Amino acid sequence: MHRLQRAVVLFALCVFTAFAAGPFFWVATMSLRTTSEISRDHYAWPGTLHWNKFPDAWFNSNYSTYFQNSLLVVVSAVIILTLVGAMAAHCFARYRFKLNRFFYFIIFSTIIFPPQITIIALFQILVQYGLFNSLIGLTLVYVAFQLPITVYILESFFARIPGDLFEAARIDGYSEMAIFWRISLPIALPALSTTIILNTILLWNEFLYAVVLITDEDKRTLPLGIQRFMGDQMEDIGMISTGLMIAIIPVVLIYAFFSEKLIQGMTAGAVK
Amino acid sequence: MPPSSAGASAAGAHVARALGTPWRAVTVFLLPAATFYVAFTAYPVFRTLWNSFHKVLPAKEEFVGLANYAELVRDEIFWRAVRNTLVWACTSPLFEVSIALVLALALYAKVPGRRFFRIAWFTPVLMSYVVVGIIWAWIYNYDWGAVNTGLRALGLNSWTRAWLGKQETALPALIFVTTWMWSGFNMVVLLAALHSLPSEVIEAAELDNCGWWGKLVHVIFPMIRPTVLNLVVLSFVGKMKIFDLVWITTKGGPLWSTETVSIYVYKRAFEWNTFDLGYPSAVASVWFVIVLGSVLTLSYVFRQREKLEY
Numbered sequence: 189m190h191r192l193q194r195a196v197v198l199f200a201l202c203v204f205t206a207f208a209a210g211p212f213f214w215v216a217t218m219s220l221r222t223t224s225e226i227s228r229d230h231y232a233w234p235g236t237l238h239w240n241k242f243p244d245a246w247f248n249s250n251y252s253t254y255f256q257n258s259l260l261v262v263v264s265a266v267i268i269l270t271l272v273g274a275m276a277a278h279c280f281a282r283y284r285f286k287l288n289r290f291f292y293f294i295i296f297s298t299i300i301f302p303p304q305i306t307i308i309a310l311f312q313i314l315v316q317y318g319l320f321n322s323l324i325g326l327t328l329v330y331v332a333f334q335l336p337i338t339v340y341i342l343e344s345f346f347a348r349i350p351g352d353l354f355e356a357a358r359i360d361g362y363s364e365m366a367i368f369w370r371i372s373l374p375i376a377l378p379a380l381s382t383t384i385i386l387n388t389i390l391l392w393n394e395f396l397y398a399v400v401l402i403t404d405e406d407k408r409t410l411p412l413g414i415q416r417f418m419g420d421q422m423e424d425i426g427m428i429s430t431g432l433m434i435a436i437i438p439v440v441l442i443y444a445f446f447s448e449k450l451i452q453g454m455t456a457g458a459v460k
Numbered sequence: 461m462p463p464s465s466a467g468a469s470a471a472g473a474h475v476a477r478a479l480g481t482p483w484r485a486v487t488v489f490l491l492p493a494a495t496f497y498v499a500f501t502a503y504p505v506f507r508t509l510w511n512s513f514h515k516v517l518p519a520k521e522e523f524v525g526l527a528n529y530a531e532l533v534r535d536e537i538f539w540r541a542v543r544n545t546l547v548w549a550c551t552s553p554l555f556e557v558s559i560a561l562v563l564a565l566a567l568y569a570k571v572p573g574r575r576f577f578r579i580a581w582f583t584p585v586l587m588s589y590v591v592v593g594i595i596w597a598w599i600y601n602y603d604w605g606a607v608n609t610g611l612r613a614l615g616l617n618s619w620t621r622a623w624l625g626k627q628e629t630a631l632p633a634l635i636f637v638t639t640w641m642w643s644g645f646n647m648v649v650l651l652a653a654l655h656s657l658p659s660e661v662i663e664a665a666e667l668d669n670c671g672w673w674g675k676l677v678h679v680i681f682p683m684i685r686p687t688v689l690n691l692v693v694l695s696f697v698g699k700m701k702i703f704d705l706v707w708i709t710t711k712g713g714p715l716w717s718t719e720t721v722s723i724y725v726y727k728r729a730f731e732w733n734t735f736d737l738g739y740p741s742a743v744a745s746v747w748f749v750i751v752l753g754s755v756l757t758l759s760y761v762f763r764q765r766e767k768l769e770y
């Protein structure tokens with residue numbers, strides 16, 4: 189009886205797994221089939237694998253541009269975020285000064301702001317300063333957008349580093365900057381990698397700010413490119429699937445190597 | 461905080477040291493973050509609030525007092541959007557968290573392949589709403605989508621419909637998508653909470669001959685309650701902001717049946733040819749206050765201390 193119960197539960201879990209992962213699996217099969225093959229049967233296994241669809245999407249449908257733009261924006265935003273966020277978090281965790289908690293709370297509370305409250309004004313501001321429709325403008329906005337969660341995750345980690353360590357470093361004559369670079373940062377490496385992976389994924393997928401702040405074809409990031417491609421090639425399901433896979437694959441690769449880190453980052457703060 | 465007395469005295473020395481706050485270091489460390497925050501978060505928020513009392517045309521701005529807010533009260537599309545968003549934000553947490561709880565308990569019962577299930581269920585949340593939106597628009601396709609194909613295979617031809625094209629089904633269909641997307645995420649958080657429960661308590665309950673239901677209701681649930689409530693707030697806030705998924709699948713249609721507040725703000729600001737940024741700013745400001753207010757209320761009701769997001 190116990191065995192039977194177990195088998196039923198296991199079966200139910202497998203069904204749910206198919207439900208959760210099935211859609212991606214379906215797109216993956218379609219990405220290797222031509223649209224005419226797909227329209228004969230949408231759910232058939234790919235007979236011949238048309239790998240050439242990937243270079244086709246990459247070179248002929250501007251995916252190389254979209255991908256490079258996304259890569260450029262995400263990598264630069266994450267580098268700036270990590271440095272700026274770590275400095276702020278170190279400062280909040282390490283120094284006691286008037287209004288420390290006040291400033292921290294101000295930054296922290298931004299996490300729940302709906303993006304609409306900034307998006308219209310950001311549009312005006314970027315137009316004013318000639319940063320509208322530029323990847324630099326988008327990068328700066330992304331840094332500001334992800335800063336609160338980055339500071340939040342890092343601060344809680346920095347706060348757990350024992351103060352004696354810093355006292356010892358001071359006695360050894362380290363400057364405040366050297367303490368940050370040579371003690372805080374190396375110790376915080378696990379937390380830093382969490383925020384780096386989290387920010388990479390979230391910004392890679394970001395759509396709202398990009399759709400408002402970027403309009404030029406050659407400056408589109410991947411989500412915008414996919415949307416554009418979808419609009420242009422409505423009927424070409426096979427090609428759109430290939431495009432979707434190009435956006436999905438980097439995420440899946442990161443997840444394959446850093447699944448625990450990524451889960452940790454995404455869920456940080458939700459666990460009490 | 462260090463619990464031992466040695467630790468406490470070290471902390472005391474630390475405070476004494478810090479009395480001479482190295483303001484230079486504090487400034488250097490905080491300045492970059494503060495600059496980003498002021499330039500791209502605080503200033504835009506105030507500018508949006510300021511916009512909301514003006515008519516903001518490309519070339520000129522004109523003070524109109526509360527006119528935008530007065531218009532908003534009479535704007536039926538706005539109220540439709542508020543209703544849709546609230547329906548979404550209030551139902552989603554129930555679905556997501558209850559499904560997640562069932563899944564988490566199943567994995568907690570030490571079924572084989574736990575690690576695999578956990579990793580597989582988490583994947584939807586890693587994909588962008590753009591990707592998810594396109595895939596689900598296909599799944600809901602009338603002619604060959606998985607839903608209708610499945611119904612036809614079961615002989616339920618009369619049940620088939622254009623799920624995203626009908627007013628009655630479009631919003632529930634999208635709520636289903638977010639439930640699909642977020643259940644795994646909630647499950648992972650709940651599972652972590654379950655694993656952090658002290659095993660003695662559960663063993664004690666087992667010794668007391670508690671049935672599994674009794675164990676769940678009287679022992680496990682009260683202990684993971686804070687996590688559950690956090691997830692409810694998190695899911696609620698996420699749906700109050702929802703934009704991408706709707707924009708990719710229905711753009712608010714058919715006939716406003718999936719219009720959300722974020723979609724409406726975007727349309728009024730950047731799609732409709734009214735060129736006025738003042739009115740959408742008023743909508744955004746009102747929504748900002750509502751989101752903040754409801755989060756504060758919820759966390760007050762749940763008597764939770766901060767730590768709300770992610």
